[in-house]
Amino acid sequence: MMTPAASGADDEATSDQSHRSFHVLTAITLAAAGLLSAWATYQAGLWDKKENAARAMSNAQLAEASDLMLRAGQEEAMNTIMFLQWMDARADGQPLRADVMEAHFPRTFAVAFARWRAEQPRDIRQAAPESVLPDFTGPSRGLAQLARARSRQSISKAEASSRVGDSYDIANVVLATSLFLAGIGTALPARRARQLPLILAACLTFAIAVIMLFTPVELPAWLHFG
Numbered sequence: 001m002m003t004p005a006a007s008g009a010d011d012e013a014t015s016d017q018s019h020r021s022f023h024v025l026t027a028i029t030l031a032a033a034g035l036l037s038a039w040a041t042y043q044a045g046l047w048d049k050k051e052n053a054a055r056a057m058s059n060a061q062l063a064e065a066s067d068l069m070l071r072a073g074q075e076e077a078m079n080t081i082m083f084l085q086w087m088d089a090r091a092d093g094q095p096l097r098a099d100v101m102e103a104h105f106p107r108t109f110a111v112a113f114a115r116w117r118a119e120q121p122r123d124i125r126q127a128a129p130e131s132v133l134p135d136f137t138g139p140s141r142g143l144a145q146l147a148r149a150r151s152r153q154s155i156s157k158a159e160a161s162s163r164v165g166d167s168y169d170i171a172n173v174v175l176a177t178s179l180f181l182a183g184i185g186t187a188l189p190a191r192r193a194r195q196l197p198l199i200l201a202a203c204l205t206f207a208i209a210v211i212m213l214f215t216p217v218e219l220p221a222w223l224h225f226g
Helices: 003-092 095-103 109-118 137-185 191-213
Strands: none
Touching: 003 095, 003 109, 003 191, 109 191, 137 191
16 A cells, blocks of 8 residues: 555655656757747748848849830831831932942841832832731840840749748747747646646747748758759
8 A cells, every 4th residue: 555655755766757758848848949930030031031032132133124115116217217208219210329329228128128118010110009018126125125024024924933031920920929839838726727838839830840841941052052
């Protein structure tokens, strides 16, 4: 039969074991939440840098597209003027002048002009009034459209980076809550009152750890090879 002294010793041993288990779990939770919070902060900073770089690239590409569109307007205006002067020379019966002007057409317009000329009668004055004009578009318009497309792609990358960075920021908020719960649990007097915030902190930390496993990771610049 167990004596009161032996029973008291067992209760004290059980209490000490529970006390040690509580502190071990608290230390593990605090350490895990702290490390995950540091990693989330680091990753959020890297993704913010990636977002800013993508937005800067998009702005530069958009500015390039604007310059190219301005140049495209100038090219098309020049092609139009040269074509109208060629038409005047042909209409005035000055084939030599027309040939000289044709020889100085820009290369891209010369191709479009040759295609258009092949569809016209030998005497241009006999062309139908509704005859389609040649394509005056210069090469800069296509380059401008390409720059705009690249700008949209850069914006898409920036928005994707922003979403990942926001995910790490949210993870940091949850981890801060875990640290608070695990810390405040040690200050509560009753054993059950201490266990509840610790269990909540451990569950939140574990859940965030699992989520972060499936969150994209950005490497620092010195680890990017090639």
